[in-house]
Structures are given as C-alpha cells and as structure tokens.
Amino acid sequence: SVATPNTGCYALDNSSHIHDFSSWIGQPFEYEGKDLVVRFCKDVESRSQAGYVDYGRFNFFRAGSGHVSFIQEYFNGDLMNCEQSYDKMGRTAKVNIICGNCPHGQCKGGLGCICNVEYESACRTVVELAVPCEKPGLRVFEGFTVGFHPRSWEIVYNGLTQLGYEEAHKEFSFNTAQTRVALYMTAIASVSGSVQKPLVKVSPEQGLKVTLSGSAATGGSPTTLSPTSLLIDWRCDVARDNPYEVEVTIPIENYDPVQFTLTKMCEYQQGGWAIFGVLSCIVLVASTLFCCGGFIYKTRVYGLDALPGMTLLSACLETVSGEDVNNQASWEEVRYGSI
Incomplete structure (x- = not known):
C-alpha cells in the first residue's frame, strides 16, 4: 500500500515510484558565491549584509x-519591485534537483550542495541542487481514485x-x-485494464x-468517464466496543497494490429481527394463499353455500324481502333458483 506522506515533501519519479523527502524538510543548502540559501521544502532566501x-x-x-530528477517550485516571495510579476506572486524560485553529484563534481x-544559481530576473531565480536521493519507494498507480462519489477521491487520490x-x-x-457503503473508482483509460x-x-x-x-467486484475496468462501483454490504453479527477493520486491497498489474482501511462500528447485533420479520411475512403470505385456495376449491365443488356465513346471509336476505323463512319451497328457490 502507498499512503500519502504526512508532509508535501515528496514526489513521484518518471517511473511512478515515490520518493519521500519528509526527513529533509528545513535542511539548509548555502551557495556562498551568491549568498543564496535553500531550505529544503521550506523556502529560498538571498542573504547579505543588507x-x-x-x-x-x-x-x-x-x-x-x-x-x-525532480523540480521544486517556490512562490509568493517578497513583493517589493516585483509587483507586476505573474499573478502578483512576488519573487519566485525554481530548484532543479539532481540525484547524485553536480555535473562538475x-x-x-x-547531504549534497548547490551546483549553480542563475537569476532570470530580479524576481526569478533558478537553483541547481544535488542531493543523494534515497532508494525509490513503491510504484504508484497514478491517476487512480477511490471516493464516495463518482467524481470524488476521499479515500485514494492519484494512486x-x-x-x-x-x-x-x-x-x-x-x-x-x-449496512451498505458505495465506493466509486476511476483510472486513466489507457491503463484501466x-x-x-x-x-x-x-x-x-x-x-x-x-x-x-457492483461492477468493480466483478473486475470491471474503471475510467474517468465511466467509474466502476464497489458496493460493500456489512452486517454486525457480534457487537463490540471497538470498530471492525475492513482492509480493501485492489491488485494492480505491474504496480504495487492499492490498499485502504474502512472501520465499522457494531454497537448491537443485526440480522435477528430481520430474519424473524422475513419468516413472519412468508408465513402470513402462505397462510393467506392457503385459505384463498381452500375457499376457491369449496366454491367450485359445493357452490356458494360452502362458504362460511352464506346460510345466515341467505336467511337475512329472505327476511328483508318478506319471504317466509319456514317456506321450504321459497328457501330452495332462493338457494338454487326456480326450475
């Protein structure tokens, strides 16, 4: 896994390997010929008696x-006499870093030294700095992102x-x-495979x-125009005070894998009541279908009189219509119709 360093003092080389210079922050390099000092990943100053x-x-x-090997840019220096500089950034400096020794040794x-200093103008200086670069780190899959939205990268940015x-x-x-979290992945189309x-x-x-x-779980290739989705469904079977750690590893061909960790709280057990509810629904539906099937069967075999309450309903209808409930013929006519 390649995590973003805690500082901004790092760079990716042309083969996508990471170089972390965090331990070099503030390291001074002085060029006595022009009284210039580079404080690594901090600032560039010209020092004199004035x-x-x-x-x-x-x-x-x-x-x-x-x-x-690398280039550092320094912006927003002193503004005096440089008020008309580009975007009013004041004095600026560019530091070209050479891994190893200066061209002339x-x-x-x-820890290295300044090889040369040139002033492009009163507001711009270019410094050539040689340092013993450390061994390259892991290879980063540049352009790859993971976020909670198709156009965001809260979890992984640029690999x-x-x-x-x-x-x-x-x-x-x-x-x-x-119980569910959706993640979205994008990559440069030419290497998305x-x-x-x-x-x-x-x-x-x-x-x-x-x-x-989701499409990412089945091996889909993400692009910037068509992100793939990874749906993570999780259910708490055992409650605990500390969160569960879910480590997601995305293998990348010819690169070091991308890894990140999600944490999930489980303050109570999930799933028990859900299963009970599902089973209850199944029993209710099955009972309803069974009863309806029984009524339909009896109706087809024995007629409407087979349904519960039909005899009482017929008697009530006779009473309302004024028919003699003791008249057997009338009763038979109501039940079966006149022949």
Missing part, C-alpha cells in the same frame, strides 16, 4: 527530465491512499445502522459479515 530577500516558499514537487560528500484511510481510525468509522478484482480482509475475522457487489 538583509534577507525571500524568493518564495515551497509550493509543489514534481518529476524532472534529462539530468534533472562540486559536492564533497555530506495514494489518503490520510484517515491508510490505517484504522475510529473517528472515521461507519455507524452500526449503515490493469485494475483487478478487489479483496477484503476483516479483523477480527468473526463478527462482521462482509459481501462485495
């Missing part, structure tokens, strides 16, 4: 090209599991009454019944 000039604060991290061990779902968090738990059927692991194993359905 004072400090801020060339921006860290904004984003992305993969580079050629001999440049300037770095002499340690990275979001904070809150990378492990069990009680505050993110679904309540007992919610790499998405495999999801797998589920429940901890503890006994007490919560989980079933999967």
Whole structure:
C-alpha cells in the first residue's frame, strides 16, 4: 500500500515510484558565491549584509527530465519591485534537483550542495541542487481514485491512499445502522485494464459479515468517464466496543497494490429481527394463499353455500324481502333458483 506522506515533501519519479523527502524538510543548502540559501521544502532566501530577500516558499514537487530528477517550485516571495510579476506572486524560485553529484563534481560528500544559481530576473531565480536521493519507494498507480462519489477521491487520490484511510481510525468509522457503503473508482483509460478484482480482509475475522457487489467486484475496468462501483454490504453479527477493520486491497498489474482501511462500528447485533420479520411475512403470505385456495376449491365443488356465513346471509336476505323463512319451497328457490 502507498499512503500519502504526512508532509508535501515528496514526489513521484518518471517511473511512478515515490520518493519521500519528509526527513529533509528545513535542511539548509548555502551557495556562498551568491549568498543564496535553500531550505529544503521550506523556502529560498538571498542573504547579505543588507538583509534577507525571500524568493518564495515551497509550493509543489514534481518529476524532472534529462539530468534533472525532480523540480521544486517556490512562490509568493517578497513583493517589493516585483509587483507586476505573474499573478502578483512576488519573487519566485525554481530548484532543479539532481540525484547524485553536480555535473562538475562540486559536492564533497555530506547531504549534497548547490551546483549553480542563475537569476532570470530580479524576481526569478533558478537553483541547481544535488542531493543523494534515497532508494525509490513503491510504484504508484497514478491517476487512480477511490471516493464516495463518482467524481470524488476521499479515500485514494492519484494512486495514494489518503490520510484517515491508510490505517484504522475510529473517528472515521461507519455507524452500526449503515449496512451498505458505495465506493466509486476511476483510472486513466489507457491503463484501466490493469485494475483487478478487489479483496477484503476483516479483523477480527468473526463478527462482521462482509459481501462485495457492483461492477468493480466483478473486475470491471474503471475510467474517468465511466467509474466502476464497489458496493460493500456489512452486517454486525457480534457487537463490540471497538470498530471492525475492513482492509480493501485492489491488485494492480505491474504496480504495487492499492490498499485502504474502512472501520465499522457494531454497537448491537443485526440480522435477528430481520430474519424473524422475513419468516413472519412468508408465513402470513402462505397462510393467506392457503385459505384463498381452500375457499376457491369449496366454491367450485359445493357452490356458494360452502362458504362460511352464506346460510345466515341467505336467511337475512329472505327476511328483508318478506319471504317466509319456514317456506321450504321459497328457501330452495332462493338457494338454487326456480326450475
């Protein structure tokens, strides 16, 4: 599973492997020739006896090209004399990161060094920084999302599991009454066929019944225009104070799997009354059909007199019509009609 790092100081290289530089945040790199200091993933400053000039604060991290492994952008530096800069962002800086040593071998061990500094203008500087990059991390399935809506990505964004779902968090738990949750997946169409059927692991194993359905459960290929749905039905068979952990694993061909954890509260047992209600309905319907069938059968064999209360009804009708209830002929005529 590839979880989003706690900081924004990370990047994906051109082969989609993650590089986490969180431990480097604030590490200073000084270029004495032009009195410039890069504080990694924090800011870029020009320092001199006249004072400090801020060339921006860290904004984003992305993969580079050629001999440049990664690129960092720093925005919103000092605005003085740069009021007309693009989008009024003030001074800005671009840091090209090289994994290894400078092209001319300037770095002499340690955590790296600044190879070169160029000023494109008074409001823009470009820094070339060499650092010993760590071993690449897991391979991320870029462009893949999982959310509670076809156009949302609360759980997985760009192949990275979001904070809150990378492990069990009680505050993110679904309540007992919610017996179904729907998840929606999207992926880049050209690689959507790499998405495999999801797998589920429940901890503890006994007490919560989980079933999967939907187009994602049958191996459908998600795209941005046609998301697939994963319906998770869960029922509490055993109540407990702590939530159940439901780990969902989505295998991705040629990539590390996507994993996230959902938590489900079970404050009371579910299913008992539901089963009783279903059985009661079945018994009621069966009894009704049996009685109706019996009445229809008797009516066809013995006529209407076979139905309960028909004799009493006939007597009441004779009384209302003024016929003599003791007149056998009249009684027979009412029952069978005149011949």
